[in-house]
Amino acid sequence: MNTEKIITIYDIAERLKLAPSTISRGLQDNPAVNPKTRKKIFDTANEMGYRFNTFARNLRNQKTNTIGVIVPRLNSLFISAILAGIEKELNSANYNMLISQSLELEENEIKYAKTMLHNRVDGLIVNLAANTSSLDHFAEYIRHRIPLLFVDRVIENDDFNTVVINNTKAGYEVTSHLIAxxxxxxxxxxxxxxxxxxxxxxxxxxxxxxxxxxxxxxxxVFETDLTEESSIRAAREIIKMKTRPDALFVANDLSAVICMKVFKDAGLTIPGDIAIAGFNNDVISRISEPMLTTVNYPGEEMGKIAARHLVTQIKGEADAALANTVILKSQLVVRASTLKNKTDDQ
Known part of the structure; x- marks a missing residue:
């Protein structure tokens, strides 16, 4: 089997009749090499199929230009929105993203935090697993002054940067709307x-x-893992109640729509028999029947801001030792699933 020859700086040097050291400096965009020669080196390198070893260069500079991201799960529209925001911001800043999912388990989160550290990430963004009880596994990041930021799911700790919304206010607004x-x-x-x-x-x-x-x-109050199965079980429990609730506030949109289907299959009307509100303003909230009242949770914006803050710390434009909390605005979005009072035009 024929294998393609790996082009080296010596091949480029031979083609251009220049010293290998000049080629090396030129490929590093060193100003000691005049602009015309640098352009000629880059053009020839591309023409010959030279593979730029940015990894080795970054190691010499003590940087990998890679940000680690640990999330609970990837099969979530909200998490996807956060990741999209992180990726857009990192891409514009010339950083790569390394993603791991904890599958809602602290033991996996501990493992991936260590793996990210060994992979020499320049910074880490974390959305905590459901059962994470301690932040001890992130202590090495603090010790090595590697920028670390938590989004959405956080543990109260003055040592860490966080990007969140005011969930208490949002929960209050949803419930107050249902009462109204x-x-x-x-x-x-x-x-x-x-x-x-x-x-x-x-x-x-x-x-x-x-x-x-x-x-x-x-x-x-039904505490679950918000999976399809647990949401169906909770909805069925509600149906069996002797005195059934007249409203249900669900902590995410997917579970809310699942409950809505269970109720409708049982012959209940929405919102006549039971009003339903969700959280996140995922696409599913806009295509359910009836459309779902929810809270607009700016996942992509959260990801962008998290990445932006992390990059400024990595570049030394902000002190990594100073922690702060960014609170983003959320908004109640009223739709047909809760409008028992048809004259209410909220």
Whole structure:
């Protein structure tokens, strides 16, 4: 089998009748080589099929131009939006992205944090797994002053940079809207309450109930992993209740639409028998029937801002030792799935 010859700087030097050292400096865009010669070197290198060894060059510069990203799962529209934002920002800054998914397990997150460190990433962006109980596995990043940033799911810690939304406010707004529609028995389907996003949405839900004089009922809160199976089980439990809720606030859109289908298959009307609201403003919320009331959660913007902050730290334009929290705006999007009061034009 014929193998293609690997072109070296010596081949380019021979073609151009220049010293190999000149070729090396030219390929590094060194100003010691005049612009015309540099252009000739680059053109010849491309013509001959020279493979630029950016990896070796980056190692010499103590940089890999690679950012590590650890997310809970890849089969999530919201996570996809975050990753799209990160990729756009990193691409414009000439950085690559190395992605791992923890599959919602802390043990995987620990493993990938170590792998990313060994792969010499210049910085790390993390969305925590459902059961992560400690940030100890990120201590080496702090010790080596490798920029580290958490998005969406975070643990309260003054040592780390975070990009989040005000989930408590968002949960409060959703629940207050349902109450304004005349709902008095509102169930809440949430994810793992170990995570701040679900804790805070529940806190907002409870705050709205309290403000409107509606007693909090623990039996109306369903803590699940928000998978299809668990969402179906929760919806079926709600249907079987002796006194059924007149509204359901779900912590994400996909689970909300799954519940909606279970209710409709059981002969219930939406929102007549039960109003449903979700969270994230995923595409599915706009194509469900009826369309789903939700919270617009700017995933792509979150990814862009996270990447931008990380790059400024890597470049030394911001102090990596100074932690700060960026809180993005979210917005309640009212659609037909909760409009029991047809005259309400919110």
């Amino acid at each position: 529609q005349g709902c008095t028995k509102i169930a809440h389907l949430t994810g793992s309450l170990m995570r701040n996003v679900y804790q805070d949405r529940k806190a907002g839900y409870q705050s709205a109930l309290a403000e409107h004089g509606i007693p909090y009922d623990e039996s109306l």
